[in-house]
Amino acid sequence: GDSVTQMEGPVTLSEEAFLTINCTYTATGYPSLFWYVQYPGEGLQLLLKATKADDKGSNKGFEATYRKETTSFHLEKGSVQVSDSAVYFCALSDLMIKAAGNKLTFGGGTRVLVKP
């Protein structure tokens, strides 16, 4: 079945540091890939997405490129802020199983803590 693996946290950084969170996936079809962010005490917010190979999703300074050859979708940000402290989830939705709906399969989440 589908699965998503992302690096375990917590990741602790100083402000303005470079952030990378690794995410790899296995899927039977042609998945769309997503990064969601969960701020303390809140629900999940979509951060960015990519729907086909070599697509780059970007939002709020975050970027991730859909790499089919390495089955990866690593999240990067060049200069983090304290406000980026949150839990980040990589997820996939497998397009091959349209008739069966559209569930998201999530990775375990990576907690990021940015210190001033």
Added chain:
Amino acid sequence: DSGVTQTPKHLITATGQRVTLRCSPRSGDLSVYWYQQSLDQGLQFLIQYYNGEERAKGNILERFSAQQFPDLHSELNLSSLELGDSALYFCASSALLAGGTDTQYFGPGTRLTVL
């Protein structure tokens, strides 16, 4: 604000009891999804409804059931509650049944504590 609302925000109950969680999707969205977030299992898909019909099922226990009403709001019913059911339950909605361009928008969640 995603436009998805969930009530209640917190729920504390005892083992063996039954609770109902409610979700209102974003205006115009036909699909509603339920997810469970727990420390040991992470974020897991439970069930999807599309325009009133069940369309996909995940790791949902037989003690749990859901439905989507004609006004498209959804309820998740949890019965014979056990300590291990304590978790954050999220509802999400999307416009379509399936497809790569379809994005799921999540509500703030209901935190269930079973004592």
